[in-house]
Amino acid sequence: MDQHHALECVNLVPIFKSLPLIQKTAVADLVVKHQYPKGTIIYLAGDTVGHFMILEAGQIKISQVAANGKEQLLKVMQPGDFDGEAALFNGNQRNVTATALVDSNVCQIDQDAFQKLLSRSPQLAVNLLSEMSQQINNLQADKTVAATSDVTGQVAKYLLETSAALHETNFKLPLKKKDIATYLGTTPETISRVFKQLTTKKLIDTTAANVKIRDEDGLMELV
Amino acid sequence: MDQHHALECVNLVPIFKSLPLIQKTAVADLVVKHQYPKGTIIYLAGDTVGHFMILEAGQIKISQVAANGKEQLLKVMQPGDFDGEAALFNGNQRNVTATALVDSNVCQIDQDAFQKLLSRSPQLAVNLLSEMSQQINNLQADKTVAATSDVTGQVAKYLLETSAALHETNFKLPLKKKDIATYLGTTPETISRVFKQLTTKKLIDTTAANVKIRDEDGLMELV
DNA sequence: CGGCGTGTTGATCCGGGTCAACTCTTGTGG
DNA sequence: CCACAAGAGTTGACCCGGATCAACACGCCG
Numbered sequence: 196m197d198q199h200h201a202l203e204c205v206n207l208v209p210i211f212k213s214l215p216l217i218q219k220t221a222v223a224d225l226v227v228k229h230q231y232p233k234g235t236i237i238y239l240a241g242d243t244v245g246h247f248m249i250l251e252a253g254q255i256k257i258s259q260v261a262a263n264g265k266e267q268l269l270k271v272m273q274p275g276d277f278d279g280e281a282a283l284f285n286g287n288q289r290n291v292t293a294t295a296l297v298d299s300n301v302c303q304i305d306q307d308a309f310q311k312l313l314s315r316s317p318q319l320a321v322n323l324l325s326e327m328s329q330q331i332n333n334l335q336a337d338k339t340v341a342a343t344s345d346v347t348g349q350v351a352k353y354l355l356e357t358s359a360a361l362h363e364t365n366f367k368l369p370l371k372k373k374d375i376a377t378y379l380g381t382t383p384e385t386i387s388r389v390f391k392q393l394t395t396k397k398l399i400d401t402t403a404a405n406v407k408i409r410d411e412d413g414l415m416e417l418v
Numbered sequence: 419m420d421q422h423h424a425l426e427c428v429n430l431v432p433i434f435k436s437l438p439l440i441q442k443t444a445v446a447d448l449v450v451k452h453q454y455p456k457g458t459i460i461y462l463a464g465d466t467v468g469h470f471m472i473l474e475a476g477q478i479k480i481s482q483v484a485a486n487g488k489e490q491l492l493k494v495m496q497p498g499d500f501d502g503e504a505a506l507f508n509g510n511q512r513n514v515t516a517t518a519l520v521d522s523n524v525c526q527i528d529q530d531a532f533q534k535l536l537s538r539s540p541q542l543a544v545n546l547l548s549e550m551s552q553q554i555n556n557l558q559a560d561k562t563v564a565a566t567s568d569v570t571g572q573v574a575k576y577l578l579e580t581s582a583a584l585h586e587t588n589f590k591l592p593l594k595k596k597d598i599a600t601y602l603g604t605t606p607e608t609i610s611r612v613f614k615q616l617t618t619k620k621l622i623d624t625t626a627a628n629v630k631i632r633d634e635d636g637l638m639e640l641v
Numbered sequence: 642c643g644g645c646g647t648g649t650t651g652a653t654c655c656g657g658g659t660c661a662a663c664t665c666t667t668g669t670g671g
Numbered sequence: 672c673c674a675c676a677a678g679a680g681t682t683g684a685c686c687c688g689g690a691t692c693a694a695c696a697c698g699c700c701g
Contacts, residue, residue, distance in 0.1 A: 259558065261566035262641050269558055281555055284548035290555055313544055320543035321536055325507035327550045332504055332513055334557035335482065335492055341564055342603025343484035346689070373647065380565025385689060387649055403698090418485050569657070596679065608657060610681055626666085 201226040204251045204302035207275040210322035218316055225312065226302045237293040237301070244287045246303040247279040253299025258377075259291050268377040271296065271370060280323060281330075283309065341380070344418060349379050350389045351417040354399065358408055365407040424449040427474045427525035430498040433545035441539055448535065449525045454518040465512045469526040470502040476522025481600075482514050491600040494519065494593060503546060504553075506532065564603070567641060572602050573612045574640040577622065581631055588630040 201223040205211045211222055227246075231237055231253075238245070240259060255272040269291060272278060282289050283306055304312075313320050340352055353375065358364055368375070372390075376383045393399045398414050400407040408414065424446040428434045434445055450469075454460055454476075461468070463482065478495040492514060495501060505512050506529055527535075536543050563575055576598065581587055591598070595613075599606045616622045621637050623630040631637065 259562045261562050262639075263566060265566040267562040267565050269561070280547075281551045281558075284544075284551040291558065310544070313547070314540040317537045317540050317543060320540060320547065321507075321533070324503075324536070324543065324547060324550065327547065327554060328504045328507040330554055331550065331557065334554065334561065335504075335514070337561060338492070338557065338564070338603075339482045339484050339490040341561070342490050343486060343488040371647070380561075382690060383648070384650085384691085388689090391649085416485075594679070605658060606680065607659085607682085611657090614681085 200228065201302065204228070204249055207251060208249055208277055209275075210277075210319065210326050213322065214316070214318060218319070222304070222312065222319075225304045225308045227304075229301050229303055231295040231299050231301065233295055233297050233299075235295045237295060238289050240288075240290055240292050242289045244279070244282045244289055244306055246305050247277065247283065247309045248293075249277045249302040249304075250274055251300040251302055253301075254296040255299055255301070256294045256296050256374075257291050258294070266377060267380065268374060271374070271378075273369070279306075280327065340418060346379070346381050346385055347389050347392065348418045349381075350375075350386065350393070351398075351414040353379060354406060354408065355411065355414055355418075358406075358411075364411070366405070368404045368406060371404075423451065424525065427451070427472055430474060431472055431500055432498075433500075433542065433549050436545065437539070437541060441542070445527070445535065445542075448527045448531045450527075452524050452526055454522050454524065456518055456520050456522075458518045460516040460518060460524070461512050463511075463513055463515050467502070467505045467510045467512055467529055469528050470500065470506065470532045471516075472500045472525040472527075473497055474523040474525055476524075477519040478522055478524070479517045479519050479597075480514050481517070489600060490603065491597060494597070494601075496592070502529075503550065563641060569602070569604050569608055570612050570615065571641045572604075573598075573609065573616070574621075574637040576602060577629060577631060578634065578637055578641070581629075581634075587634070589628070591627045591629060594627075 202219065204226060205219050205223045211219060214222070226249075228251075237248075237255065250272045252274050255278075257269045257272060257278060259267045259269060261267060270276075278293065282291075313323070340349055344352075357369065358366060361369075370378065372386050373383045376386045379386075390399070390401055393414075394401055396413070398408075398410045398417075400409060425442065427449060428442050428446045434442060437445070449472075451474075460471075460478065473495045475497050478501075480492045480495060480501060482490045482492060484490060493499075501516065505514075536546070563572055567575075580592065581589060584592075593601065595609050596606045599609045602609075613622070613624055616637075617624055619636070621631075621633045621640075623632055
């Protein structure tokens with residue numbers, strides 16, 4: 196019935212987009228749409244895996260809770276992002292928690308159906324491998340930066356990456372500073388001080404949640 | 419000619435091992451063997467990607483150098499481990515450096531051949547996806563622990579994981595303490611102090627490079 | 642207009658990095 | 672097989688980045 200809309204959802208995602216139309220339609224047939232109001236917990240770490248999830252509209256927080264109760268923000272999904280791939284092949288347990296930050300529409304594909312699809316479409320499997328490679332590279336780079344540079348460097352890296360992702364040097368922060376702190380494993384106070392310091396050094400300008408990068412090379416040297 | 423040996427190499431690796439014999443033989447046909455003496459740099463970050471690599475014998479260090487010159491140890495490959503998958507799909511550039519820590523034998527598969535193989539064998543692709551999922555999960559867990567607990571917690575996690583990997587509660591550390599420090603993003607001095615403190619708390623016993631875990635639960639509480 | 646979440650700023654404290662001296666291993670050559 | 676050098680590990684003293692605690696300044700929503 197909403198075949199049409201499902202295809203739109205599939206087209207949002209790079210790993211599906213490059214597939215031949217016939218395969219895209221096959222994917223779209225597997226899609227079930229869901230809506231989650233702001234604040235909904237979509238799944239919890241420990242849940243048995245259910246499905247591969249594409250975010251069509253909204254924002255979803257992916258996080259992990261450490262043994263000591265502290266929350267670690269792993270990423271904030273934007274429309275077109277997907278999640279669930281890492282859990283699909285592992286012990287069938289979710290290891291992260293997904294929460295809708297605002298009202299969100301997602302397209303879900305049942306895990307068994309998705310796995311069958313993968314076995315039939317080498318192209319899709321290769322696309323997914325490519326995407327996961329990228330994730331591994333990013334996580335490794337994060338690890339290196341976290342271990343070798345100070346908070347200023349991590350904030351600089353975050354600003355450069357955000358700017359690159361948005362294709363803007365003058366942009367509105369997609370996350371609250373509080374969340375940036377959780378993402379980088381630091382505190383809001385420190386974020387506030389670092390922003391101030393970067394502004395003093397004329398590397399950025401900030402007004403409320405807006406940031407303008409004034410000296411990209413300068414920031415890169417801090418990483 | 420060394421078809422026989424190549425197959426042995428292929429059988430070392432879980433993602434290949436479960437393939438039907440015919441496919442394993444196909445993989446083995448693509449294998450080229452190399453030997454690297456201790457200290458050899460097998461490839462450097464920035465090199466164009468060449469091949470997928472399986473370690474048959476020896477030890478290979480995978481690391482990244484941060485902008486400030488500090489080295490981050492990402493993993494130390496043991497026989498049966500493989501590497502190169504993450505680079506194969508990304509910009510064709512290695513982002514890490516591989517160094518032979520001791521004389522090492524590796525089996526290499528040319529990247530083009532490997533990609534073709536993947537397109538033809540969905541089973542292999544799925545196996546590789548599974549392996550990469552695991553890596554992503556581990557990296558995320560590392561990130562969470564790094565951001566939320568102190569060095570003592572990280573050392574505890576490292577000891578528990580090492581013990582689990584070796585299936586022993588009484589084992590010889592596979593890495594020098596200096597390298598454990600680089601791996602965890604800390605210093606040898608701190609590692610030394612943490613080991614001492616864990617010993618005092620009767621959570622472990624240590625003699626030279628040997629560690630005996632005395633209180634697994636106690637260690638888990640520190641993570 | 643009042644209240645609550647977010648952000649800022651200051652004061653204080655502590656984990657762990659750095660520097661330095663020393664000891665213990667390990668490996669190499671005579 | 673020993674001797675000695677070079678690296679690995681340990682211990683202590685010191686210091687600094689950033690977490691914590693606390694008070695205060697803004698929005699924004701009901």
